[in-house]
Amino acid sequence: MNEARTRVLLVDDDALIRAGVRAVLAAEPDLEVVGEAADGAEVVPLARRLHPDVVLMDVRMPAVDGIRATELLLRADDAPRVLVLTTFENDEYVYDALRAGATGFLLKRVPPQEIVDAVRLVARGESLLFPASIRRLAEQYAPAEAPRRALPDLTSREAEVLALVAAGRTNAEIAAELVLGVETVKTHVANLLAKLGARDRTQAVIAAYESGFVSPGGVREER
Secondary structure (H helix, E strand, O other): OOOOOOEEEOOOOHHHHHHHHHHHHHHOOOOEEEEEEEEHHHHHHHHHHHHOOOOEOOOOOOOOHHHHHHHHOOOOOOOOOEEEEEEOOOOOHHHHHHHHHOEEEEEOOOHHHHHHHHHHHHHOOOOOOOOOHHHHHHHHHOOOOOOOOOOOOOOOHHHHHHHHHHOOOHHHHHHHHHHOOOOHHHHHHHHHHHHHHHHHHHHHHHHHOOOOOEEEEEEEOOO
16 A cells, blocks of 8 residues: 655746656656745645645745745645745845745755755654755844743753754754653653744744844853
8 A cells, every 4th residue: 555645736937847856756756846936925725725744935025925825824834834935045025934934945056856855844743944045044044122021931851952952953864862762852842832832943043133142152151
């Protein structure tokens, strides 16, 4: 019996980009492009009808951009994962899409296999996390006039885990560094996400930077 394929919805106002990504994904037996949209306004109705697992979302579109489309899409309890496709890495639109709940982002110029790998990764419930890129985006685009985002009270262990998540460590790497079992680390990460109200590790990292818990100089010493 064949395993269910990962269902992907493509959202980009450039038909050539959509055709190229569709061709890349269609060559993979475990991936299926179930629909396309040329504007963010089409995303929510299509997602309700097609039930994608992953939405590949452009951010700059003429009517409804990918930020607003991501916000609307993720209001549903059974929302798909959103993976942003962008032309420019250091883009305020990308940062705002991540803050809105996108799991990660990819540059449109990456090799085709990276797109395939990224779709598989986020479909498994993992985050496509580039901490250095998120740090640069947070430094450049986090609202300077806004008060620091408050973090909930964390245990000392949770604080250690958050610092390592923000540094891009995997669960296995965190387990090795803290001399813990991987399942224990998974429990700490799950507790962190719940406390932070974060959908995934990407949102946890953004919270860490916007609160000042993590800064360009390292982890804030307050605990």
